Amino acid sequence: MTKITPRPPKGFRDFLPADMLKRDYVFGIITDTFHRFGFEPLQTPIVELSETLYGKYGEEAENLIFNVRHGRSDKDELSLRYDLTVPLARVVAQYESELTFPFKRYQIAPVFRGERPQKGRYREFYQCDADIVGVANRSADAELVALKVMALKRLGFPQFSVKINHRQLLTAIGEYSGVPKDQLPDLYRSVDKFDKIGAEGVEKELVTRGIDADVVKRMMSLITNQQTGANNLDYLEEVLGHVPQAQTSIKELREMATYMDVMGVPTDHYAFDLTMVRGLGYYTGPIFETVITEPNLGSISGGGRYDDLIGIFRKDSLPTTGTSFGIERILVLMDELNLYPAHIGGTVVDVLVTVLDESIRPESMRLAAELRNAGINTELFLDDKKLGKQIAYADKKKIPLIAIIGEDEIKAGQVKVKQMTSGEEMMLSRTAFLQSVKALLHR
RNA sequence: GUGGGUGUAGCUCAGCUGGUCAGAGCGUCUGGUUGUGGCCCAGAAGGCCGUGAGUUCAAAUCUCAUCACUCACCCCA
Numbered sequence: 299m300t301k302i303t304p305r306p307p308k309g310f311r312d313f314l315p316a317d318m319l320k321r322d323y324v325f326g327i328i329t330d331t332f333h334r335f336g337f338e339p340l341q342t343p344i345v346e347l348s349e350t351l352y353g354k355y356g357e358e359a360e361n362l363i364f365n366v367r368h369g370r371s372d373k374d375e376l377s378l379r380y381d382l383t384v385p386l387a388r389v390v391a392q393y394e395s396e397l398t399f400p401f402k403r404y405q406i407a408p409v410f411r412g413e414r415p416q417k418g419r420y421r422e423f424y425q426c427d428a429d430i431v432g433v434a435n436r437s438a439d440a441e442l443v444a445l446k447v448m449a450l451k452r453l454g455f456p457q458f459s460v461k462i463n464h465r466q467l468l469t470a471i472g473e474y475s476g477v478p479k480d481q482l483p484d485l486y487r488s489v490d491k492f493d494k495i496g497a498e499g500v501e502k503e504l505v506t507r508g509i510d511a512d513v514v515k516r517m518m519s520l521i522t523n524q525q526t527g528a529n530n531l532d533y534l535e536e537v538l539g540h541v542p543q544a545q546t547s548i549k550e551l552r553e554m555a556t557y558m559d560v561m562g563v564p565t566d567h568y569a570f571d572l573t574m575v576r577g578l579g580y581y582t583g584p585i586f587e588t589v590i591t592e593p594n595l596g597s598i599s600g601g602g603r604y605d606d607l608i609g610i611f612r613k614d615s616l617p618t619t620g621t622s623f624g625i626e627r628i629l630v631l632m633d634e635l636n637l638y639p640a641h642i643g644g645t646v647v648d649v650l651v652t653v654l655d656e657s658i659r660p661e662s663m664r665l666a667a668e669l670r671n672a673g674i675n676t677e678l679f680l681d682d683k684k685l686g687k688q689i690a691y692a693d694k695k696k697i698p699l700i701a702i703i704g705e706d707e708i709k710a711g712q713v714k715v716k717q718m719t720s721g722e723e724m725m726l727s728r729t730a731f732l733q734s735v736k737a738l739l740h741r
Numbered sequence: 742g743u744g745g746g747u748g749u750a751g752c753u754c755a756g757c758u759g760g761u762c763a764g765a766g767c768g769u770c771u772g773g774u775u776g777u778g779g780c781c782c783a784g785a786a787g788g789c790c791g792u793g794a795g796u797u798c799a800a801a802u803c804u805c806a807u808c809a810c811u812c813a814c815c816c817c818a
Contacts (some may be wrong), residue, residue, distance in 0.1 A: 303791095303809095305809090305810090308809095308810085360816080361816085362816085410818090411817080411818085413816075413817075415811095416744090416811085416812065416813075416814095417811085417812065417813090419817085419818080423818075425818080429808090516747075550784080554765095597818090620744085623818080626816065626818085628817085632751090652776090652777095654776065684775085684776085685776045685777055686774075686776085686777055686778070687778090688775050688777085688778090689778040689779095690777095690778045690779085691778085693778040693779060694778085694779095700777090700778095702776075702777080704776065706776090714776095716777075716778095718778075718779095721777090721778080721779090723777085
C-alpha cells in the first residue's frame with residue numbers, strides 16, 4: 299500500500315504545540331486588552347454566502363476569494379470569509395434589534411484568501427479586529443489608538459508609532475492640488491507606497507497614471523511636509539484653512555489628539571503622517587497604521603473609520619471605526635525581537651511525576667493527583683522506561699521539575715524533587731511537598 | 742497571471758565534467774550506567790536519489806516532459 303505524503307494544502311499551516319503556546323500568549327494579551335476597553339467577543343462562521351462577500355469586492359473578488367464547493371447539489375454559493383469586517387457588517391445589520399449600541403466587538407479568527415501564497419503570506423491567516431459600531435464621535439477613534447498603544451506595550455514592543463491621517467483631508471489636499479475626482483483612488487494607492495518607493499517613486503507613478511506633473515508636485519509638497527505632533531496640523535491649517543473639507547478633518551484630528559492626550563497616550567507613540575494611506579477604498583474618516591520604528595520593521599496594525607460599509611446590508615449605514623492588528627506579522631516580530639517571556643514556548647507542564655516500576659505506579663498516580671488538585675500542571679510518566687529515559691524526556695520537553703518517588707521515599711514518607719535547570723535535588727516530606735513545589739514554581 | 746530557483750534518509754544538505762555515488766551531520770532506537778538528563782563512546786534502524794520517457798555498455802549525475810515545493814513581480818493583509 300502506497301503511503302500518502304503528509305502535507306497541508308498549499309498556503310495552509312499547522313501550528314505545533316510550541317507555536318501554539320506563543321500564539322495563545324499573544325492572543326491572550328490582546329484579548330485581555332480588548333476586555334479592558336469594554337470590547338466583547340463575536341464569532342461568525344468561516345463560510346459566508348458568496349453574495350455576502352462579493353457585494354463588497356465586486357468582480358476582482360473572483361481572484362481573491364476562496365470559494366467552497368459542496369459535494370451535493372446545494373443552491374447556496376459559499377465562500378470562505380475574506381476578512382472579519384464584512385461578517386461584522388452583516389451581523390450588525392441582521393441582529394440590529396438584539397444588539398446594544400454602541401456595539402463594541404472584537405474577533406480573533408482565521409480568514410482565507412484564494413491568492414497564491416508567498417513569504418509571510420498564506421491562504422489562511424488570523425485577523426484580529428476590534429470595532430465600534432454606532433459612534434460618530436472622534437472619541438471612538440481616539441480610544442482605538444489608546445487600545446493599540448496599550449496592547450503593543452503589554453506585548454513588549456519598545457519603539458512604535460501610530461501614524462494617523464484622515465481620508466477626507468487627503469481628498470481635500472488632492473482636490474486642492476487639482477487631482478481629478480475619479481483619480482483619487484489612484485492617488486491613495488500610489489501614496490500608500492510612499493514607504494516603499496519614496497517620494498520620487500510616488501511622483502513618477504502618479505504622473506504615469508496620467509495626473510498632471512504640476513498637480514502632483516503641489517500635492518506632494520503638502521503631504522511630505524513632515525513636522526512633529528500637532529505642528530503638522532498647524533501648517534496644513536495655514537495652507538488649507540479656507541477649504542471646508544480640510545478644515546473639518548483637521549478639526550477632527552485635533553479632537554483625537556486632545557482625547558489621546560487626556561487618556562495618557564504618550565505623544566511619542568503617535569504622529570500625524572499625511573503620507574500614510576490605507577489601500578482599502580472603504581475608509582471615510584480618520585485612518586491609522588502602526589509601525590515599528592526601531593528597528594524599522596514596517597506595519598503591524600491598521601484601521602480607520604468606515605462609516606458607509608454597513609450600508610451594504612442596511613437602508614442607512616451606521617458610523618463605524620475599527621482597528622486591526624497584523625497578528626501574523628506581530629508573531630514573527632515577537633520572535634525576532636525576543637519579546638516572549640521565558641516561561642512561554644516549552645510546555646505547559648510544571649512537574650513530571652516519575653514511575654519507577656509497576657508496583658510504584660499507584661503511588662505515583664496518587665502524587666500526580668495531589669499536584670493536580672493543588673492547581674499544578676502535572677504530567678505522569680505513562681510509559682514503562684528507565685529513570686534515565688524519564689529524565690531525558692523531561693529535559694527534552696523542558697519540564698522544570700521532576701518528582702521522584704520510589705520505595706525508599708514511600709517508606710520515609712518523602713518525595714524527591716529535582717530541578718532540571720540546576721540539576722539540584724531535594725528530599726521533601728510529603729506534607730511540605732505541595733508548598734515547596736509551589737515555591738519552586740514561584741507561585 | 743508573469744519570471745526565477747529547488748526536488749537525494751524523519752530534518753538540513755554533500756555528491757564537480759555520467760563508471761565502488763547510495764553519503765555526512767542532526768534526530769530516532771539500543772547499550773556503556775539494574776534510581777538520574779544535557780557531554781562522551783559503541784552499535785542499529787531508515788532512501789527504487791519527486792515522477793515518466795529518452796541518450797548510453799552504464800544515469801542521482803546529461804536531455805525532454807510532468808508534478809510538487811519555493812522566491813520575486815502584479816495585487817493585497
